[in-house]
Amino acid sequence: MDSELKITQSPGNTPIKKIPKDYFPEGCGFWFTLSDGLDNKKKIFFRDSTHGNGIPESIIVFIHGNPENSYTYRKVIKNIIDCAEKPFRIVAMDHIGFGLSDQATYEMVCMDHANNLLQLVKFLDLRNVTLIVHDWGGPIGIGAFLKDPKRVSNLIILNSTVFPMPQTGITYQNFPGSLVNWASGPKIIPNNLWGAFAAFSIFCKPMNQTKLFVKMIFSIVAKELGIYRKNEKIAQKIFRKQFKSKLNTLSSKRLVRQTPVWGFGNTYIEPQLGRRDTSSFYHFIQENINDLWGLNGQKIGVRAICGFWDPSAKSEVIEQWIKNLPQLKGYVKIFKGIGHFIEEIRPKEIANEIINVAGLV
Numbered sequence: 001m002d003s004e005l006k007i008t009q010s011p012g013n014t015p016i017k018k019i020p021k022d023y024f025p026e027g028c029g030f031w032f033t034l035s036d037g038l039d040n041k042k043k044i045f046f047r048d049s050t051h052g053n054g055i056p057e058s059i060i061v062f063i064h065g066n067p068e069n070s071y072t073y074r075k076v077i078k079n080i081i082d083c084a085e086k087p088f089r090i091v092a093m094d095h096i097g098f099g100l101s102d103q104a105t106y107e108m109v110c111m112d113h114a115n116n117l118l119q120l121v122k123f124l125d126l127r128n129v130t131l132i133v134h135d136w137g138g139p140i141g142i143g144a145f146l147k148d149p150k151r152v153s154n155l156i157i158l159n160s161t162v163f164p165m166p167q168t169g170i171t172y173q174n175f176p177g178s179l180v181n182w183a184s185g186p187k188i189i190p191n192n193l194w195g196a197f198a199a200f201s202i203f204c205k206p207m208n209q210t211k212l213f214v215k216m217i218f219s220i221v222a223k224e225l226g227i228y229r230k231n232e233k234i235a236q237k238i239f240r241k242q243f244k245s246k247l248n249t250l251s252s253k254r255l256v257r258q259t260p261v262w263g264f265g266n267t268y269i270e271p272q273l274g275r276r277d278t279s280s281f282y283h284f285i286q287e288n289i290n291d292l293w294g295l296n297g298q299k300i301g302v303r304a305i306c307g308f309w310d311p312s313a314k315s316e317v318i319e320q321w322i323k324n325l326p327q328l329k330g331y332v333k334i335f336k337g338i339g340h341f342i343e344e345i346r347p348k349e350i351a352n353e354i355i356n357v358a359g360l361v
Contacts (some may be wrong), residue, residue: 006033006123012043012102015244019100020234022074024092025049029100032123037115038273039104044093045070045100049125049262052087053078055156056356058153059126063117064186065135066255067161067198068341069099071238073132075347076354076358083351084360093120095140097251099238104247106272107254111281114143125153130358131302132350134158134343135312136255138261143285149292154301154357155320156349157328159312162285164263166316170310172259173309177209181258186253189220189357194252195243196223202341203229206309235344290324301357302328305350307338 008031023029024047031043042201047070052055052098060080061072070092077090095113097104115139129152133141138160145152165171172182180188189197200219207215222228243249258266258278261284265279293300302325306313322328335351338345354361 002293005333006035007031008043009032010096011045011046011100014045014100014102015215015248016100016238016241020071020238022078023047023071023100023238026311030186030299031100032120034116034119035282036119038112039096039116040101041279042096042102042133042142044096044102044120046091046093046120048089050087050089052084054087056087056089057085058128058130058360059089059091060130060132060354061121061126061141062090062132062357063134063137063141064092064095064098065133065137066098067137067243068202068239069094069242069253070343071099071203071235072134072202072343073173074235075295076132076343076350078290079340079348079351080360084355086292086360088358088360091124091126092115097248098142098242102143103245105249106247106251108225108251109254109258109272109278110139110143111278113140117141118147121145121151122148128153130154130156130354131328132156132158132354133160139282139285141279142289146257146285146288146292149288149298152300155293155303155325156350156354158304158342159306159310161244161263161312161317162282162289163317163320165259165311166314166320168316169314172262172282172311175213176207176309179209179211180228183256186256191246191249191253192222193220194249195240198243198252199223199228199240202239202344203232203236204339204341206337206339232344285339286324295326299327302331303353303357304328305342305346305353306332306344307340307345308334309338310340312340335337 028049094101
């Protein structure tokens with residue numbers, strides 16, 4: 001398949017029909033047709049825009065997690081555009097089953113999304129990349145780029161991990177409490193309400209578990225009635241509408257169901273594909289990240305910016321990152337009073353770190 005057939009500006013079968021103007025600049029939204037793997041012939045969306053005067057040396061690549069999409073980086077991107085002093089290029093994509101990409105046809109996990117991402121990266125020949133990862137975007141983005149590691153110059157970690165989640169303290173099985181915890185979400189929330197739950201969770205502020213449970217119920221009901229938070233109405237609609245597809249919902253739920261074994265790898269039964277094993281995917285990352293990107297490898301620039309109210313921000317997780325990428329030491333920022341989706345709350349601080357580490361000043 002030649003390049004003319006690989007790239008189009010026509011969407012596939014995304015459930016999102018009304019695209020906000022700030023999803024991508026005019027003329028900068030594209031769909032890439034995959035040609036390999038389980039998602040062969042599906043279209044993944046990516047924004048590809050250049051900003052500033054001159055030829056950009058730095059490419060900033062945003063990899064989202066779950067249950068969000070690349071639109072969650074809109075505020076960070078705006079701040080970079082407003083503050084960067086040198087030209088740069090932005091690439092932000094949606095995984096299959098999310099945002100403006102095609103709908104899922106099976107329950108996807110990180111190794112599937114990473115395979116798709118690597119196809120896009122190689123096709124666009126992205127180099128001198130500053131890689132921004134959040135949530136499951138960590139194993140997806142890092143898992144893809146470690147297959148071609150010299151493409152990456154810098155890494156920004158936002159509430160994510162690629163290592164076995166320490167079972168001490170708060171975990172996704174006991175956080176934020178016994179009444180309601182993140183890992184139990186797929187069992188508690190019906191499929192038809194998953195989108196409303198996603199829109200709630202992405203903007204959820206730290207609170208005790210009883211208040212959180214009550215607020216979640218009221219928020220889900222309100223969104224089903226078409227009532228959204230005024231200042232985030234468009235974003236909440238986008239995060240909700242992507243799960244109008246049942247298989248998008250099941251794929252998103254599968255990722256949440258994986259949280260108890262985050263970083264460990266596991267075997268599970270996918271309804272259509274049968275028995276699957278994620279262990280080799282995680283082992284590859286854990287066995288190679290230090291050698292390829294650490295002090296004895298490329299010694300890439302690394303920063304971590306995390307919301308404290310989240311298991312991925314606990315000290316044991318940060319220590320795992322520093323052990324494997326020692327150059328991160330001294331460049332970790334933890335914000336109290338903020339939860340998992342820090343890119344929605346602290347976009348300016350994230351943008352400043354990206355600008356500094358990518359040399360855009």
